Amino acid sequence: MATGAGPGTGTPGGAIPAQPGPRDDEAAHSVIPGAGPALRPGERAILRLRGTGSDIDSEAEEPARYAPEWLQLREPADAFARAHDLLDPLRIRLANLPQRADGFIIHDIGCGTGSMGRWLAPRLDGAQHWVLHDRDPYLLHFAAVASPRSAADGSRVSVETRRGDVARLTADALAGASLVTASALLDVLTREDVDALAAACAGAGCPALLTLSVAGRVELTAPHPLDQEITEAFNAHQKRGGLLGPDAATAAAEAFSEHGATVRLNPSPWRLGPEHAELTAQWLRGWVGAAVEERPELAEPAGRYLAERLEACAAGDLRVVVHHSDLLALCRPAGGAA
Template structure:
């Protein structure tokens, strides 16, 4: 049982520091995102929030940890970045996938007695739960997975307290490794969710996720995977170059990047799941200028990290785009895709 959230906590404000909370901290997690690292190059400024842009390569691949070593690592996703993008994420997610999801969940055996058990993989600050829980009826227990203990703390503190029909919502947290997710780890799960995760998986990891969900017989709602397409107003001659370089950066070290949804859809289909894909674009205008500025720095920074020869021209390009953003003249559409996989139930349910 979790303690009630205060009004400030429930609004999504980042707490000053982790504190005591009666939640379970067990095992498994990772937070995905459109851009993973902190920008360090002077061309793009030190003001980029960690999570919005690239950083110098580390010895460990900056996606899923293959095992929990017990060693502390610096956080690669600042809560400020996750909070900044949360309204855009909420506005972008596909509502069109909710009805088929509700139909499947309504037919789960034992639901009336026990409610839903939802595993949120790479939960970050818990934005997926804050968006989805109020759209589903019935009691819900969310199992929040991430490797960052501070993000887990924030996700638990700021978790929703009631479902669409007023039923109670509870949470627990699990810290560690999601790359070894198995059907056993998802035993009893009603649903698996993730946001901005698929694009930072490898083909093998996406296959393992699909196999785990299929083995547990639970549906998966995986939102906000980058699609590799960006539209900026007004068009600029460098738009295509930056986009191509950024997409190449996203595919580094075998990561799926903009191929993620296609690969994941194929993996789920191979396990007999019915898969639906819907677009979920960010639509950024003057009201989202702060997010747009951070996204621009990270987007261009990743492109230059991939293709350093773009550096000098990219400096001017970024300056022009940031000037237009500050003037309220820039509008950006960052394309994403949402995936709903309705895996075959393992117990004969509808």
């Protein structure tokens, strides 16, 4: 889901690529949809992994919850943060798959504007066909138009889009898949959803690379007495309606392990400095806003806290580490091979 308008260019060992400075207009002082509270009372998650046809029809009419502007803003930070150490074991698994004339078939679940494909496709050798899943037709169009056209070795990369198919994600739907990917998805799912995702991947015998799940920990400089309260309130908000929130990566690791997969969890933190002021400001507004929505009694002190943090951000004095987790699950290939 965490995607944007241009390719992520982060590489290990350096800083997250700088972004444009804060815009001095009204949009810069409001929360972009997606940066703020993920769910409001009575709302559904961004997608469902199972459901009836009526579920798909009714959800298709709901407004998009992730604005392209938010996905664009976070794409460079996402690209840098993803756990590059998981790529080598993934490459080894893919290299051991039977060769197909059409190359690897990669399903990107909740693809948003397609940043996962822009990050991963140029890091893998071999022809690839990406199947992009999302419920938002505008985001699907953007993802297809902005998708990469060549792999690391120059092989062809092609794409197709599927709207609403994630509601029926099963082993049959993933038949023939070489890989399932997702970004910033697990924490907006329930345990039942994650179990279904693990079962589908295991049934299809394909690995899964699931990145940037919220870990429930942040670090801000300098420390403030309200940091912990806001963190706890935000984490509670993330778990509304039975969603996994910061427990998602651990729950997914357990689910995939129960289905016989070999699982690796690696940290993938955002490290935001003065050069990422716009992203930091939007993240702060959304983080504090969700905490206050969960605990309205925090509104007054949290308002002062937010003003202080935004002032430090604008002055270039604030640094933030937002912890995430990346998961690689190597399911047993179909047919029982090791």
